[in-house]
Amino acid sequence: MPAVHKVLVVGGGVAGTAAAIFLAEGGVEVRLVEQKPEVSTIGSGITLQGNALRVLRQLGVWEQVEDHGYGFDTLGLRAPDPAGTLIVEMPDARTGGRDLPATVGMPRPELARILIERAQGLGATLSFGTSLVSFEQDDDGVDVVLGDGTTDRYDLVIGADGLHSHVRSLMGIDVRPAATGMAIWRVFTPRPASITRTDLFYGGQSYIAGYCPTGRDSLYAYIVEDADAANFTLTGPERVAKMRELSTAYHGPWDDIRPLITDEREVNYTFFEAHTVEESWNHGRVVIIGDAAHSCPPTLAQGAAQSLEDAAVLAELLLSAGELSPELWASFRARRFDRAREVVEASVQLGQWLLEHNRDADVPGLMGRISARVGVPA
Known part of the structure; x- marks a missing residue:
């Protein structure tokens, strides 16, 4: 018998929809509320490492992700020289197991649609345009007030x-979350035939320039540089011009991407941020997961994966325990806290080495250590 029978999930992102799917499939009555009015139809791409794919397979959506995304098993490193010279193409760690790709890129809105439809198909109730306003809890449940004025009680x-x-x-x-000192420009464009995997350019005018194929006809490209709040004031066309100008320092496949960064594209600019909640992630019958509990820069492409792992572990414990006990919460923390914190700290460290122009940094060692850690199921 599960520890809970009726659950409110606040937030319709990767962590929330995954938790809703697992719990609804386990026979729990689930209501998911999302403050946005609908599933976003705009957005950039997302890079899903193997350990994220492992959870997506558990969620029953791997085939759809495979169909709508772009899988690949190698990573390229290129020089910021006039030819965009390929330095090395290396096998990427298949952290989800040998039967899954190392990486899949896909459009974020497509992943959101797949997860939401799966949750609804399993009987979860979804409410858009509302969120949690307040709650009061006792030993037996949580009374909530939502933004649409409704009230209810949940386990x-x-x-x-x-x-x-x-x-x-x-x-x-x-x-x-605290800013790390870096920021990223992102743009979603058609995919030139020259791009069949992620390549990373380190150095040059910016810290990192890269791209990830997200489908047969799409990719997202990104450039990482020093954070500058003034960039938030730029208009859409000014952001396009800025990213095109930054991209001129990079060649090879970037020469195929650059003409596609046009005024009708939406160029996104965000600061790198990070945090980890050190105290318990639950207070009684209220718990936080995903980016609410921990967040990291995308330097290791582990943000979505760690959110999915949170949902998988929490749902497993809730469905296998007879009650919400201190032992359940201790087990949840034991399986998730150190792992998530290590990923956050490693993601921040990679960026810090770049900010410091540290040529002696053991980047391969750090990446190998994290790959080994996340290669074992949470």
Whole structure:
């Protein structure tokens, strides 16, 4: 018998929809609320490492992800020289197992659609345009008030509402993501035939320039540089011009991407941020997961994977335990806290080495250590 029978999930991102799927499939009554009015139809791409794919297979959506994404098993390193010279093409770690690709790139909105439709198909109730306003809990349940004015009582509330989590604030946890000093420009474009995997260019005018194929006809490209708040004031066309100008330092396949960075494209600019909630992720019958509990820069492409792992572990424990006990929460923390914190710290460290122009940094060692850690199921 599961530890819970009726659960409210706050947040319709990767962590929230995954938790809703697992619990609904296990026979739990699930309501998922998302403050956005609908599934976003815009956005960039997402890089899913093998350990993320392993959870997506558990969720029953791997075949759809495979159909709508772009899988590959190698990683290229290129020089920031006039030819974009390929230095090395290396096998990437297949952290989800030998029967899954090392990496899949796909459009973020497509992944969101797949997960939401899967949750609805299993009977989860989804409400868009509303979120959690307040809650009061006792030993037996949680009384909630939602933004649409409705009230209800649940056995458990799962806060999966992202970096700037309102649930986290309502729990009294005063932790916020901190900027790391780097920022990233992203653009979603058609995929030139020359691009069949991720290549990374280190150095040159910026710290990193890279791209990831996200489908037969799409990719997202990105450039990482020093954070500058003034860039948030740029208009859409100014952002396009800025990213095109930065891209002129890189060649090879970048010469095929550059003409596709046009005014009708949406260029996104965000700071790298990171945090880990050190205290318990649950306060009684309210728990946070995913970016609400921990976040990292995309230097290791582990953000979505760690969110999916949170949902998988939490759902496994809830469905296999007879009650919400201190032992359940201790087990959840034991399986998730150190692992997530290690990924966050390693992701930040990679960026810090770049900021410091540290040529002696053991990047292969760090990446190998994280790959070995996440290659073992959480």
